Amino acid sequence: MTVPFIPPRRTLMGPGPSDVPQRVLDAMARPTIGHLDPAFVELMEQIKSMLRMAFRTENSLTFPVSAPGSAGMEMCFVNLVEPGDKVIVCRNGVFGGRMLENVKRTGGVPVIVDDAWGAPVDPNKVREAFAANPDAKVLAFVHAETSTGAQSDAATLAKIAQEHGALTIMDCVTSLGGTPVRLDGWGIDAAYSGSQKCLSCTPGLSPVSFSQRAIDTIQSRRTPVQSWFLDLNLVLGYWQSAGKRTYHHTAPINPMYGLHEALVMLEEEGLENAWARHRAMHETLKAGLEDMGLRYVVDEAARLPQLNSIHVPAGVDEAAVRARLLNEFNLEIGAGLGDMSGKIWRIGLMGHSARQENIDACLHALRACLG
Amino acid sequence: MTVPFIPPRRTLMGPGPSDVPQRVLDAMARPTIGHLDPAFVELMEQIKSMLRMAFRTENSLTFPVSAPGSAGMEMCFVNLVEPGDKVIVCRNGVFGGRMLENVKRTGGVPVIVDDAWGAPVDPNKVREAFAANPDAKVLAFVHAETSTGAQSDAATLAKIAQEHGALTIMDCVTSLGGTPVRLDGWGIDAAYSGSQKCLSCTPGLSPVSFSQRAIDTIQSRRTPVQSWFLDLNLVLGYWQSAGKRTYHHTAPINPMYGLHEALVMLEEEGLENAWARHRAMHETLKAGLEDMGLRYVVDEAARLPQLNSIHVPAGVDEAAVRARLLNEFNLEIGAGLGDMSGKIWRIGLMGHSARQENIDACLHALRACLG
Numbered sequence: 079m080t081v082p083f084i085p086p087r088r089t090l091m092g093p094g095p096s097d098v099p100q101r102v103l104d105a106m107a108r109p110t111i112g113h114l115d116p117a118f119v120e121l122m123e124q125i126k127s128m129l130r131m132a133f134r135t136e137n138s139l140t141f142p143v144s145a146p147g148s149a150g151m152e153m154c155f156v157n158l159v160e161p162g163d164k165v166i167v168c169r170n171g172v173f174g175g176r177m178l179e180n181v182k183r184t185g186g187v188p189v190i191v192d193d194a195w196g197a198p199v200d201p202n203k204v205r206e207a208f209a210a211n212p213d214a215k216v217l218a219f220v221h222a223e224t225s226t227g228a229q230s231d232a233a234t235l236a237k238i239a240q241e242h243g244a245l246t247i248m249d250c251v252t253s254l255g256g257t258p259v260r261l262d263g264w265g266i267d268a269a270y271s272g273s274q275k276c277l278s279c280t281p282g283l284s285p286v287s288f289s290q291r292a293i294d295t296i297q298s299r300r301t302p303v304q305s306w307f308l309d310l311n312l313v314l315g316y317w318q319s320a321g322k323r324t325y326h327h328t329a330p331i332n333p334m335y336g337l338h339e340a341l342v343m344l345e346e347e348g349l350e351n352a353w354a355r356h357r358a359m360h361e362t363l364k365a366g367l368e369d370m371g372l373r374y375v376v377d378e379a380a381r382l383p384q385l386n387s388i389h390v391p392a393g394v395d396e397a398a399v400r401a402r403l404l405n406e407f408n409l410e411i412g413a414g415l416g417d418m419s420g421k422i423w424r425i426g427l428m429g430h431s432a433r434q435e436n437i438d439a440c441l442h443a444l445r446a447c448l449g
Numbered sequence: 450m451t452v453p454f455i456p457p458r459r460t461l462m463g464p465g466p467s468d469v470p471q472r473v474l475d476a477m478a479r480p481t482i483g484h485l486d487p488a489f490v491e492l493m494e495q496i497k498s499m500l501r502m503a504f505r506t507e508n509s510l511t512f513p514v515s516a517p518g519s520a521g522m523e524m525c526f527v528n529l530v531e532p533g534d535k536v537i538v539c540r541n542g543v544f545g546g547r548m549l550e551n552v553k554r555t556g557g558v559p560v561i562v563d564d565a566w567g568a569p570v571d572p573n574k575v576r577e578a579f580a581a582n583p584d585a586k587v588l589a590f591v592h593a594e595t596s597t598g599a600q601s602d603a604a605t606l607a608k609i610a611q612e613h614g615a616l617t618i619m620d621c622v623t624s625l626g627g628t629p630v631r632l633d634g635w636g637i638d639a640a641y642s643g644s645q646k647c648l649s650c651t652p653g654l655s656p657v658s659f660s661q662r663a664i665d666t667i668q669s670r671r672t673p674v675q676s677w678f679l680d681l682n683l684v685l686g687y688w689q690s691a692g693k694r695t696y697h698h699t700a701p702i703n704p705m706y707g708l709h710e711a712l713v714m715l716e717e718e719g720l721e722n723a724w725a726r727h728r729a730m731h732e733t734l735k736a737g738l739e740d741m742g743l744r745y746v747v748d749e750a751a752r753l754p755q756l757n758s759i760h761v762p763a764g765v766d767e768a769a770v771r772a773r774l775l776n777e778f779n780l781e782i783g784a785g786l787g788d789m790s791g792k793i794w795r796i797g798l799m800g801h802s803a804r805q806e807n808i809d810a811c812l813h814a815l816r817a818c819l820g
Contacts, residue, residue, distance in 0.1 A: 079716060079717070080709075080712070080713050080716055082472075082709075082710055082713055083476070083479075083492050083706060083710070084479065085479050085480055085489075085492075085706070086480075086482065086486075086488050087480050088480070088482050088486065090481065090482070090483060092483055094699060095482075095483060095484070095699065095702060097481070098480070098481040098703075101453075103477075103478040103479070103480070103481075103703070104478060105453065105454070106474075106477045106478050107474040107475060107477050107478035108454075108455065108456050108474070109456055109457075109458050109459070109469070109474070110456075110461065110466050110468070110469040110474075110645075110651055110652075111457065111459050111461070111466075111781075112459065112461060112463055112466060115457075115459065115775070115781065117456055117457050118456075121454050121456075124451050124454070127451070128451055144516060144517055145515060145516035145517075145520060145678070146515055146516075146678075146698045146699050146701065147699065148677065148678045148697075148698040149516060149678045149698075151677075151678075152677055176677065179677050180677055183673060183674075183675050183676065183677055272699065274481075274699055274702075280481055280701060280702055280703040280704070281481075281484065281699040281700065281701050282515060282653060282699075282700075282701025282702075282703075282704055302553075303554075304555075304675050304676075305523065305554065305675075305676060306519065306522075306523055306547065306550050306551055306554055307516070307517075307519045307520045307522075307523045326519075327517045327518070327519040327520075328466065328517050328643065328645055328652040329517075329652065329653075330517065330651060330652050330653025330701075330704065331466060331645075331651055331653075332469075332474070332477055332651040332653075332704070332707070333651070333653055333701065333703070333704060335454060335456070336703070338451075338453075339453055339454070341451070342451050342452070342453055342454075345450060345451055346450065404487075410482075410483045410486065415696065
């Protein structure tokens with residue numbers, strides 16, 4: 079007979095999930111109601127409104143996809159890209175590569191702009207790509223590369239796309255709530271994020287937002303969207319209809335309670351205060367890490383405050399250190415992904431994890447393990 | 450400033466979500482850990498094992514998709530159907546129609562077997578469809594039609610598919626845990642369900658199971674799976690690898706705690722006892738409904754105990770009754786979908802909702818509203 083699962087109490091300082099505040103956990107445990115209940119519809123409207131605040135957008139079509147960030151990414155691509163459409167994809171880490179996979183699977187024609195892992199996307203290369211491909215329909219880039227900790231200049235990249243009449247798809251999974259994201263200020267057409275990073279909710283929901291131009295593009299498609307579950311034409315009937323909600327799928331009720339509470343907390347703190355806190359906590363952590371002789375992967379100008387990638391010191395068994403951090407200190411930090419596997423650690427300061435006691439615990443534990 | 454959301458306390462007797470027991474809600478609120486944490490990997494293994502119990506299968510590849518049942522459905526179709534593949538789709542309600550949509554969007558060639566809404570799938574029509582289409586690769590049917598309350602004879606349908614060398618995809622969203630499902634006994638190749646019906650967990654997860662024959666088919670595809678998020682070749686690396694887990698997407702940690710607890714409770718009760726409880730509660734509810742002169746939509750032989758579809762009595766404003774049930778009695782029952790919209794009510798007795806006090810409350814409230 080299987081017994082109930084009691085998880086260990088960890089300090090989550092990896093690349094997400096981040097620590098989930100007790101208020102959010104408590105919200106998750108409130109009684110389940112139906113997905114068409116008027117009370118739930120009111121909750122949906124409040125979530126949409128607060129997500130607009132977080133994304134800095136007036137986009138009416140702003141809501142959480144009922145699945146993790148990977149599905150939010152796929153929703154953007156399968157709705158905006160049709161077979162034969164040319165898409166400029168910027169790749170400077172794992173998630174740019176995943177965007178490329180999405181383009182291929184929709185039948186789009188990718189034009190790849192490569193930059194080194196750990197570097198931001200180079201706007202000049204994007205300009206060159208548009209010069210060579212003036213018919214490109216979409217520019218896709220990752221604002222905050224979770225695999226490296228590098229932040230790209232979204233405002234400049236979006237502006238280049240606009241100059242060429244292209245739509246923009248932006249991954250802001252790791253930036254939303256932690257570092258400035260301004261969909262309207264930058265003119266982003268489609269963006270997706272995750273609940274489990276700087277919003278400090280449990281994983282499983284992907285906030286997305288679409289501009290009117292994106293909606294117009296979707297509504298004038300020549301071909302049906304290849305995914306039924308992610309077809310915005312259908313999802314709209316549930317999340318967006320002015321009158322009667324149309325059943326599309328059963329929304330994850332209790333995780334929505336959690337996301338709502340996480341957004342209420344963000345509203346209470348104030349978005350700009352949250353950005354400032356992530357920045358301040360980063361400075362404190364950085365001082366401690368550098369004091370131990372650890373070196374950052376990303377140049378200071380492009381460094382994400384909420385994701386601190388550092389080189390594993392020579393001669394150190396990185397997996398053994400992470401195992402000891404977890405087993406002796408209940409502290410999770412992240413390993414490298416892909417090309418950076420075994421070479422870097424990723425220390426997250428996301429959402430509720432971006433606080434002094436976490437930094438103290440992390441520096442103490444790292445000092446103990448690195449002697 | 451938005452205030453925290455405190456949901457009303459409803460009695461959920463619609464077509465799902467069903468009432469979530471306090472133990473499951475409490476589990477959802479336990480501290481979040483990482484999706485690659487060894488403790489979480491152990492939880493995953495226990496969930497897989499208990500799902501095998503619920504599905505009555507030895508299928509190694511049995512796990513919950515990180516998204517609602519619609520995504521579980523789509524996972525089955527996008528992995529098993531390639532462009533040009535012929536698929537016999539049985540349609541006797543909304544969810545058969547959704548299967549058809551999935552076939553079309555994968556580029557498959559659908560052969561539709563239609564039966565009246567409220568009737569089970571007619572095996573003779575399926576035999577005729579195979580006779581006319583001996584090259585059909587897949588038979589797809591809904592075991593328990595959530596839109597009507599009709600149960601089809603899965604054993605017979607699967608046997609016909611086997612006689613013609615075809616794979617079977619079965620929707621058991623509403624049957625799993627409530628009425629017998631025997632994947633191995635029937636020889637089903639791919640099945641998907643939902644967490645929020647007879648398992649009484651919060652919505653948002655879709656248990657699926659694939660036979661070795663299904664896996665062989667997927668691994669010998671000529672074309673890539675069109676969905677990145679639902680590509681089993683990739684998902685396998687996270688859920689199935691013997692050694693190191695490969696990161697694919699971030700699993701919804703806390704909902705998994707909830708599903709685990711719901712499955713522990715099912716194990717404690719015993720699967721056959723749960724089936725018997727659903728049957729007994731159905732008999733009690735039925736006696737009460739018939740006593741009020743209400744008539745069932747589905748013939749007794751094909752009636753699902755956990756989903757009681759009844760005709761709205763002539764002259765009754767069905768929406769007004771449902772609104773009064775919700776507002777005065779905090780009781781949710783379901784409306785009709787599609788062709789049955791406005792004509793039927795669907796009263797669920799699923800999972801934790803299948804108990805005497807719910808039946809008493811439901812009959813009392815219905816009497817007050819129809820009196």
